[in-house]
Amino acid sequence: MPAGDSAGAEARRQLALADAHAQAAAEARATAARYGVAEVTEKRTALALAPLTAVGHHLLADRRWPGSRRAQVDLVVVGPGGVFIVDTKAWKDVSIHGGRIHRGDEDVTDDVMALADLGYTAEGDLAEVGLAPGEVRAVVVLAGRQGINESVGPVRVVGEKDVLRHVASFGNRLTPSQVDVVLGRALTLFPQVNAPAPVNVVVPEPVVAPPPEPVQEALLSDDEVQAALLEGILASPIEEWMSFLHPYQAKLVRRSFNGPARIRGSAGTGKTVVGLHRAAYLARTRPGRVLVTTFVRTLPAVMRQMLGRMAPDVVEKVHFTGVHGFALTLLKERGVGVNLKPALADEAFAAAWDAVGRHGLLAAATHGPGYWREEIDYVLKGRGVQDVTAYADVARTGRRHRLTVEQRRAVWDLHRAYDDELRRRRVHDYADVILLAEAELRREPLTGYSSVIVDEAQDLSCAMVRMLYGLVGDAADGFTLIGDGQQSIYPGGYTLAEVGISLAGRGVVMDVNYRNTAQILAFASRMVADDEFADIEGVLARGDTPANVPRTGPEPVIDHCRSWRERDARLVARARAVVREVGTRPGDVGVLCMSRRAAQRAAEALRADGAPVVMLEDYDGSQTDAVKIGTIKRAKGLEFKQVLLPDVRATQIGDATPPADDTERERWERLRRELYVAMTRARDGLWVGVV
Template identity: 60%
Template sequence: MASGARTDSTGVREWEGRRRMPAGDSAAQEASRQLALAAAHDRAAADARASASRYGVASATEQRTAAALAPLAAAGYHLLADRQWPGSRRAQVDMVVVGPGGVFIVDTKAWADVTIADDRIHRGQEDVTDDLMTLADLAYRTEGELAEVGLAPGEVHAVAVLAGRSGVDERVGPVHVVGDRDVLRQIARRGSRLGTRQVDAVLARCLEWFTHVAGPAPVSTTLPEPVLPAPRGPVLLTAGEPLLTVDEPLLSEAEVQRAMLEGLMAEPVEEWMAFLHPTQARIVRRSYNGPARIRGAAGTGKTVVALHRAAYLARTREGKVLVTTYIRTLPDVLRQLLTRLAPDVVDRVEFAGVHETAKRILDERGVTHRIDGRQIASAWTAAWGKVAGGSVIDTDRHEQEYWHDEVSYVIKGRGLTRWEQYADLPRLGRRHRLGPQQRRVVWLLYEAYEKELRDRGVHDFADQISLAEAELRREPPTGRYTAVVVDEAQDLTCVMIRMLHAFVGDAPDGLTLVGDGQQTIYPGGFTLAEAGVSVAGRGSVLDVNYRNTREILQFASLLVKDDEFADIEGTTARGDRPTQVLRSGPKPVYVRCAGEADRQRRMVLRVHEVVAEVGTNFGDVGVLSLSRRGVEAATEALKKAGVPVVNLEKYDGVPVNRVKVGTIKRAKGLEFKQVLVVDLVASWITEKAEELDDVDRERRDFRLRELYVAMTRARDGLWVASI
């Protein structure tokens, strides 16, 4: 050993040359050190006792929650307790409930003095909202995982249970906060949203996502871990609150029976509302860095995806979501569907037709406008008489309606205000070519019509859209809508798209256009570039047909197999074809009738035949016509035969056991188990496109597309009658 140094009994080397402390000083220092060490142990012990108390309370309260939910097992639910929190080494999920009502991630909180206000939750003076947001985040991640098996967004619920509480039904952001006496009823009331097959698929994925906790979480301590007795007897949650016993039932047997009966009696939701194809579920959740387009052939679930996407956007961002479409009556039907599909967010989604939306803008901005159908018709008649009557466009090849569409959809619908804009305009979707002289007359007709409207102090519906769009350009809206979802987007005009785009601009996920160019039944085609909208690289295609049988789709597709149309993205397209058709059924029935009376007789007979089938009633039948006259004739014949009827113009989506009768345009976006198409003329099907001139071919194209729309509304059966 080196000179000048030694080692004491504790192994610590000291230098002999160092000055040594007096004995009293050394003892005092050691006493202080030991006292400090003792105080540290006391603090650690106190922390350990507090932690043990918390775990003991949690154990008891979690057991109570599990006991409260146990009756759900009899209704087809699976209760997964003490699962690993995905992505965490130590955190656990109290309970994951999987069953017909969806997926519920349940976390029990033994909190006292809880207040909820302004979307925040406080425990005493402490804001504990972030604690619940971690649960919300887990639900969101789980939603993404389960989308891979087709569970629709919104069917995963974050539930915070307040131990020892009853009569609690609150929300903090996306988290549902309930008392432990209320949680059974809250889950059971969801009713049946998933079938057995869907529950099995979701359960299998949940077992992979939420792995079982093999043992207790490790405890970090320098002392031997104490052996704690199993909790028993009363556990005091907090001072001033009642003692709770694990074995004490939260609900009486009668209360449990009432809660379960409420769930069993809840109206079942169609499986397509809660369980999608994984491709559909991923599109619903997909984020686009700007305007996006979702397209697909008839029957591929575009409207379903549009509704789910609206609900998803409403859940994941602040502000309201606008769902709009051209058909005036469709928004009411869509609102009813969303009420069943996503009741938690239906109040944050606004449904309105494009014209209703435009009117509201003008009313709020104080812009005077007047719509009067009689005065509009009078203005058109006067303009035609002054300019077009006897001119080069006044021939038997086109009725006045054709030229009215040219003015309303091509000129006004595309926002043209100068002759130079129209002179060389590619008239997308209009096969009838116009020479310079014809175009000049059409433009003069437009100018005369505008003057007649002004002289009468009225506007037409195209003016209503243009005025609203101009208002939004003059003063851009701020924060009215966080997103806009457009169903049947192919039916809108260029100015309509510009108006809706103005609400959200190019914000991520701001504008979603949903539709199918094959189902375009209005003239006046345009490109999104004209509207100032780009969806480049932000498109999705649905290619599996879920609605129609193979037989129905094959029959309907014969009408449009050679059809070409101008797509809104600026290309000439032939229509999307589904890669899969999942269902098969009876062949469509096509009958040639001796006359109108024979057709009406056969129609009534067909209605009685299909409602005699098991699972089909009057409310499942749609009788569709190209014209209002056909609707009136069918309605009269059905009523005379004692068949209950509702006109599609008055149908708002509320289930009603009446045959739905209406024009094909009113049926867009709807579906029926059985469809009857009642005013077909046989020659419309037999005429060959190559033998027609451009005038008749354009007329034929639009008519066949409309019939295609009607036939593809049919889910199980199709009946077509011609004379």
């Protein structure tokens, strides 16, 4: 195909899709106008909600219950706040306790839960157009009542005077075009009730009921209406991906697996987004809590903030914590003493190296003591290897340099000496924390978690995965690993076979890059071209290539600087330039560095220029108007409109030749993967400062 033809064809396809959506939206609006408003206003609940039509909501009254010829749905509300399936009950003497609802002495929970089932059906259907499952909400309105806001399972129970404020409080979660798409689908799912009355029906003798008790006036005053609408208007809009996904993603969120599962895909394919939505979905539909964990200590706090905006109704049922934080909390609760002192652990290793390693077989190699420390931390203690015989059989996944039997014995001796030094100093290292927690869980299993979701799973050690897997085992939808081996930036590794996990066909590959532009992805992919890595499924892999990268943008910029001072000036100039772009604020900019020292220098340069700055190690996911600065490792799982990489050397980018030495090549490949991770955090623009 001649150059440019494929791009032109895609452009024409996208324009055709836009025209089709516009026509469908127009038809949907017309249909909604015909079917909805006139009849809706005749009902009290609909009258209470009628003011929402002024701020973009559509009220669909008296719709047919999907799958039923007779049953009706009182009201379906489709608007910026999502989809609300509303059922009005003229019940008296209502009480709610223990998650159940009673009408006098009668337990009517099943009646309410039927609406929950309808909500589940609706969210499955609307996922076909990309609506996130959590954006469909079932609401029971108690006629004539006010001051009620309770939950019965996934159903919200509110008073007639409270329903407007309840719906309006969700603010703007969908854009107008997304509302149009959802409305068109909802009109098909919930058709208008217009069936003719049946003929030749035998009518039984009627039972004359006493007249109904009068109910209090429930319509709101003008001031109350304006206050409710203003609350919704002022509610902070959430990121688009929180409420509207690609249909494939929305369906994956709801997919059920009959055992451990894995979701993988290259950077930018939305793995973390799906994991977060899945956590909310499982929290709504399963008993017990959901654990979401990852290796990066600060990422769970950010994810919790995101879930709090996305799904405030279930955020308390989801526990976000780093894997070391989980282990430390468990040990504290069980009364197991831990003295985690990384600096003292470093001293202990230095003493062990002086005593055992410096003049032995390991010193003769060119690797240096740091390589052997990694071997102990990630291969030996990272797996919980118990003796030198077991070490002799370890595959050392992810380590390029082969070790002789004699070298393995020497490593084991260094490991023993290091552990002796740790015990003498009465301190622990990070690997000890995991092994102690794993032993404690074997002694007394922990209950209460129904599901465990592990993000960036490729960064964990074998012992970490084994510990987390032990919480839920092979339960359906119990254990989900999310990650990409191409983004592994730590030495060593593991395979699922070592942990005893079988996926048995429960692996999903996401292959559409929703984040990066084609230009950014092509630039970043050069960092990992021809890079082979040991995947956790036990095979050598080259990384997943996205099947589709729909976004385009400017080429990444490489600034060659003659000194660090010039680099600082160029960094400041770039930061100034990108925030002048329409739609880009300081909080949309990420300055990512290879080291903490470089991050501090970048922060000082930007502060000196008057720019607001927040360090990633202090960032908790709250909305901020400050440039985010930190190490690349801290940025895993995050994304930014603009990424600035200020401390890159010329030998680290482009088509550089890898070192011949296998140990140096292993480090070189990890560094290139780290840069790949940093570059693929960028949505719209990428700047690289090269000294």
